[in-house]
Amino acid sequence: MTLPAIRFALPMSSEVRWSDMLAVMVATDPAPLCRLLGLSGPLGDVVVRREVAVDPASQPDIVIERQGQRVAVMEVKVLAGLGTSQLERYAAAVPDAAVYVLVFPGRLVIDVGSGSGWRPLTWETLLEAYQASTDSWVATCATAWIEYLAGALPAVDAATVWNDLMPGKDFVIELRARMSWLHGQLAPPAPIRHDLVSSAAGVSWVARLYTEAAEKDYRILVEVEENLPVRDFPKYAGEGSRQPRGPSIKVCLQQRNITTSAGYNWRYLAAMWPLMHAARSDWVTNPARPRAAHDRAGHQQIVAAGVPRYVGIGFGEAQAKIDGACMFGARVQLPPTITLGDLAQDVSSLYGLVSDLAKVVPPAPQ
Known part of the structure; x- marks a missing residue:
């Protein structure tokens, strides 16, 4: 027929x-x-x-x-x-x-x-x-x-390479299909949860792991997203410099229900760093550069206490004013040639770290 x-x-x-x-x-x-x-x-x-x-x-x-x-x-x-x-x-x-x-x-x-x-x-x-x-x-x-x-629609599986995009294919949809597949492979143990959300810019998609931290209004948040800035996303895949850079994984301590990042507990993040450092050695070492003066002061405080300067990447005062949350932590950059199967294994390997970070007791106020 x-x-x-x-x-x-x-x-x-x-x-x-x-x-x-x-x-x-x-x-x-x-x-x-x-x-x-x-x-x-x-x-x-x-x-x-x-x-x-x-x-x-x-x-x-x-x-x-x-x-x-x-x-x-x-x-x-x-x-x-x-x-x-x-x-x-x-x-x-x-x-x-x-x-x-x-x-x-x-x-x-x-x-x-x-x-x-x-x-x-x-x-x-x-x-x-x-x-x-x-x-x-x-x-x-x-x-x-x-x-x-x-x-x-794009057909992807564990063998699909992240940046293997056929010329002429919709760039956004191809990357979204990859992130959708990753989301479907994640099965974190309770109480860790996972979801799939669009980025603040509404173009890129973000797979997340999250769970409540020991301190009220804080949670451990892992975000996986293509590292090419959304402003550079082309309409169609093809030759040129605007190609996928590879998945970026942020591991952060997020504070919610706020109107400013001025009260963020940077010493709480510093207390988590030894666990993050022990978990993996491939953190991106570019120094964090918080924009707001109070965020810079908090970052300088933990750096002076011995935390590496690259701990503190994330979103501060501007994000707090937009959606009532801020987050700071460290980042891993995976290669654009990674397969989806290897990416899923890498993200799944963070379940233990997320669970351990959630148990960290915040330092007493100074």
């Missing part, structure tokens, strides 16, 4: 088209989606609505209703990430739905986070369910859609 050339109806750059087609399929046969979401009841009463204007700032992609009640809210993603507080806004605007669902490609994971109230659902899982539709048109479209999706 020749499958329809569905790529012409579903360009990867248009989430609107993907949402429209999904709405058509659900309206034609709601049974596969209802089974996936655990929604019971008569299917003849299901109504599908697109971009429901709940309020001026909140327009969920798809809302499923039954007998006038909203039973499911669906947000659809293809290549893009989430906007700031996007899911929180939608849930607040539609607080009475039974299920909240975020749909995204399995190779470009979007981490909704535990406790968010949103259920992650990959396009692959959704479309596989629709392959079993009793409606032949729906089943055929789902099969064509799966085949199209499989060929349109």
Whole structure:
């Protein structure tokens, strides 16, 4: 059987088209989606609505209703990430739905986070369910859609080399696929958690490990991110200087719930350094250069006490004013030729260090 050339109806750059087609399929046969979401009841009463204007700032992609009640809210993603507080806004605007669902490609994971109230659902899982539709048109479209999706997104595995990007491929999506794969390999022991977030610039993606530290409002935070500045990310991979530099791993002590970094406990970070030094010897030795005067003073204090000058990289006063947190620590730079399998092993090897750092007791105030 020749499958329809569905790529012409579903360009990867248009989430609107993907949402429209999904709405058509659900309206034609709601049974596969209802089974996936655990929604019971008569299917003849299901109504599908697109971009429901709940309020001026909140327009969920798809809302499923039954007998006038909203039973499911669906947000659809293809290549893009989430906007700031996007899911929180939608849930607040539609607080009475039974299920909240975020749909995204399995190779470009979007981490909704535990406790968010949103259920992650990959396009692959959704479309596989629709392959079993009793409606032949729906089943055929789902099969064509799966085949199209499989060929349109980067396929990576443990043998993939970080900087092995084919010329002409989307640079951002290629790196995001690599970071998504890494996120899927991490399985830190409790209470360490991990997630995948977009950078503050919204271009690069960051895989993180984190756990609460011994001191209130502090936590141990590991961030893995491509080291090429996001301002230099090209649209397409190709020859030239704007190539991946390789994954950078920051191991930091983060302070949260603040409005300034002036109160950051630099001596607490210094107390953690012996464990970090014992854990590995490949820390980047470029001196840290905090920008704010009080951050520089704190850094100079621990350097005078014998901590290397390269301990103290991170984000200080500016970040504290933006998102109520600051972080300082040390960094490891991995080669751009590292395979994803080796990268996953390297990051996984930090579980023990993170656990040990979390147990460090902060020094008594001077």
